[in-house]
Amino acid sequence: MGMYAALGISATGLAAERLRMDVIASNLANADSTTGVGDAYRRQAVAMAPAPGGPAFALPRPAGIESTPGAADLHGVAVTGIVEDASPLRRVYEPGHPQADDQGYVTKPNVSPVTEMVDMVAATRAFQANVTAFEATKAMARDALRIIQ
Amino acid sequence: MFPDDLTVDVLTAALHGYGARHAALANNLANAETPGYKRIDVSFEAALAEAAETDRAARRRRAEPGEDPGRPSPDAVAGHLPAVRAVDTTVLRADGSNVDPDDEMAQLAANQLAHQTVTALLDKKLTQFRSAVTGTP
Numbered sequence: 001m002g003m004y005a006a007l008g009i010s011a012t013g014l015a016a017e018r019l020r021m022d023v024i025a026s027n028l029a030n031a032d033s034t035t036g037v038g039d040a041y042r043r044q045a046v047a048m049a050p051a052p053g054g055p056a057f058a059l060p061r062p063a064g065i066e067s068t069p070g071a072a073d074l075h076g077v078a079v080t081g082i083v084e085d086a087s088p089l090r091r092v093y094e095p096g097h098p099q100a101d102d103q104g105y106v107t108k109p110n111v112s113p114v115t116e117m118v119d120m121v122a123a124t125r126a127f128q129a130n131v132t133a134f135e136a137t138k139a140m141a142r143d144a145l146r147i148i149q
Numbered sequence: 150m151f152p153d154d155l156t157v158d159v160l161t162a163a164l165h166g167y168g169a170r171h172a173a174l175a176n177n178l179a180n181a182e183t184p185g186y187k188r189i190d191v192s193f194e195a196a197l198a199e200a201a202e203t204d205r206a207a208r209r210r211r212a213e214p215g216e217d218p219g220r221p222s223p224d225a226v227a228g229h230l231p232a233v234r235a236v237d238t239t240v241l242r243a244d245g246s247n248v249d250p251d252d253e254m255a256q257l258a259a260n261q262l263a264h265q266t267v268t269a270l271l272d273k274k275l276t277q278f279r280s281a282v283t284g285t286p
Contacts, residue, residue, distance in 0.1 A: 006168075006175040013179025020182070048183045050176075074176040077183055126181045129250045133175040136261045140171060143268045144164070147275065 005074070006137040012051060012076030013130035019079055020046045020123045024116050031111045037099050041109040043085035051078035085110055155201050158226040160271045166193035167264040169231040174257045177248050184244035188253070193231035200226050 023044050033041040052075065087110050095104030170191040180186040204225035208218040241247040280286050 006172045009172060009175040009179050013175075013181070016179070017182070048180070050180050050183060050186055074172055074189065076176055076179040122182060125250065126178075129178045129181060129254055130175075132254050133178045133257055136257050137171065137175065140167075140261055140264050143265050147268055147271050149272075 007134065009074055009076040010130045010134040010137065012078065014127060014134070016046070016048055016077045016079050017123050017127040017130065020048075021120065021127075023082060024120050024123065027109075027111045028113065028116050031109060031113060031116075033109060034099050034106060037101050038107050040089050040107045041111070042089070043087075043109060043111045044082050045085055047080045047083050048077050049080050051075035153220060155204065155221045155226055156274055157271065158221075159197060159201050160267050160274070162193070162197055162226050162229055163267050164264065164271070166191065166197065166231040167260055167267065169193070169233065170260050171257070171264070173233065174253050174260065177253045178250060178257075181246075181248045181250045181253070184246060186246045186248060187235045187237040188248050189233060190236050191231050191233050193229070196232065197226065197229055200229050 023046050027043050030041040035041060089110050090108040091105040092108050093104055094100055094106045097106045100106050170193075173189040173191045177186075177188045204221050205218070208221065212218040236247065239247045241249055
């Protein structure tokens with residue numbers, strides 16, 4: 001069984017949400033970054049999936065009791081990559097800009113500060129939820145120690 | 150382990166169950182933002198109660214009326230593992246995930262309290278044994 005499995009699972013959640021915050025911060029910092037005529041910074045997002053494998057996170061496998069295959073092994077979350085948002089870049093009319101094209105349009109990033117703020121709230125909340133789980137694990141382990149005292 | 154009654158076995162099995170449920174809830178919270186993730190559920194209370202009651206009823210049937218039913222079988226409860234399953238029939242968000250972080254945290258708190266109760270009971274039971282063995286209260 002082991003309480004330390006739950007600590008590791010919560011740790012993966014904390015790390016994933018922290019990385020997500022880094023990416024959101026990068027998006028906000030680069031909200032107006034252009035990289036040339038007709039090109040600009042593309043919004044990035046973190047792709048997350050349940051981790052397929054990892055050390056010592058297995059739950060006891062039930063014998064003769066129905067369970068979804070693989071559901072008895074928990075490994076937390078894994079970041080599968082940082083992907084670029086494929087939605088179209090903005091075009092802003094700014095004829096005096098050094099990177100304006102022939103019609104006077106500058107291509108700006110497809111970052112919407114409102115979306116990033118909402119993502120930031122979600123990431124913060126998920127981080128706090130994982131901290132709650134982490135603290136609960138510690139409290140349960142401490143209580144279990146009382147048995148041998 | 151302690152052959153005279155099923156208390157320690159049932160409490161230990163319950164601790165395994167609470168630990169497994171805790172790991173499942175932690176996993177659900179870690180994947181709270183993962184698209185398409187289905188929450189994982191652990192159940193064991195009903196199966197555990199049934200196993201203990203089955204053993205008790207079997208012993209009662211074997212004993213004569215008025216006779217002591219005897220010691221429980223060592224495998225009555227010890228072999229029981231918690232049932233772990235993914236709840237893939239519900240959807241909560243547009244991305245296919247069915248994790249509600251508030252619900253998970255509420256279950257986490259309830260599970261933690263149940264775990265505390267069981268450790269306190271186990272503590273009391275072992276203290277009883279200790280005082281019986283050493284002769285000191």
